[in-house]
Amino acid sequence: MATDATIPAFVINLDRDVARWQDISSALTRLGIPFERLPAIDARKRAMLIRRVIRREFHFAPANRPMKAGEIGCYLSHIAALKRIVRRNLPMAIIFEDDAAFDERFAQFYRRDLPRFLMKSDIVKFEGIHYAHTSKSGVSLVKGETAQLVVPLKPALGSAAYAVTRKGAVELIRALSVADRPLDHKLVYYDRHGIDFAETQPFLVSQAAYESSIELRNLDAPPLQPTERLRQGLASIARGTKRITYVARLLVKRRLLGAKSPSVA
Known part of the structure; x- marks a missing residue:
């Protein structure tokens, strides 16, 4: 099914990353996708201002560490x-x-599948980084010409490319009001934010081989104590149960209500 939908894009780019901007703007121009640069917030330069304006701790609770400036x-x-x-x-x-x-x-994908996928889910993620604990498949919602739209029980991390409906943007802003973990963790944890979420299988975007703008995490952190390992294990089981329930409820809702249109309210 062809569509005439033109979906605009916003590109987050640090002022100092000129080469990155040149590469992605050239690629989007070739693809015919309307786009706009959004200057990224450089927390390394504006840390004091950020903490003065936003009076909260940026603490990654599950890892028991402060969030990095990046x-x-x-x-x-x-x-x-x-x-x-x-x-x-x-x-x-x-x-x-x-x-x-x-x-x-x-x-x-952009012209034929993505508009259809956004009628099924308010967040559609089409880039991701897989780890041993993430799923490479999921419950299928719809099959497109270039990919399937799936709800994974263990979503991939990464936040380099995703689309939202207006309704999804409104609800994500609310969900992101407490910064207690990196953005990609907040984005994919649909069992917490409760927003309709899905990924494409396969991903149609990857991360280019640039040096990361986000500082590397501490790989020499001390091993977890037995009580903490137990706590995290129980929390993982609880998340899995919530996600299974969420997916089941989503499938029932889709069957009862059929395809929904992107919200503009």
Whole structure:
């Protein structure tokens, strides 16, 4: 099913990352996707201002560590992009980080599959990083020409490319009001934020081989104590149960209500 939908894109880009901006702007121009640069918040330079204006701790609770300056800047930059979508009353939009690299099928995905997928889910993520604990498949919602739309029980991390409806942007802003973990963790934990969430299988965007703008995490952290390992194990079981329940409820809702249109209210 072809569509005439033109979905605008916002690209998060640090002022100093000129080469990244040149690469992604050239790629989006070739793809025929309307886009706009959104200056990223450089938390390393503006840490004191951020903490003076936003009076809360940026603490990654599950890892028991402060969030890195790069993680804080990334988090706040995505909120700024979401707010721009809401202020402009856009029915749907894409958010890219500037290290996004495109699969050769992306143009077809953008024009033919993504508008349909956004009628099924308020968040559609089409980039991700898989780890041993993430799922490479999920419950299928719809099959497109270039990919399937699935709800994974253990979503992939990464936030370099995803699309939202206006309704999804509004609800994500609310969900992101407490910064207690990196943005990609908040984005994919649908069992916590309760927003309709799905991924494409396969992903049509990957992260290009640039040096990370986010500081590397501490790989020499001390091993977890037995009580903490037990606590995390129980929490994982609880999350899994909630996600299974969520997916079952989503499938029932889709069967009863049919396809929904992107919200503009």
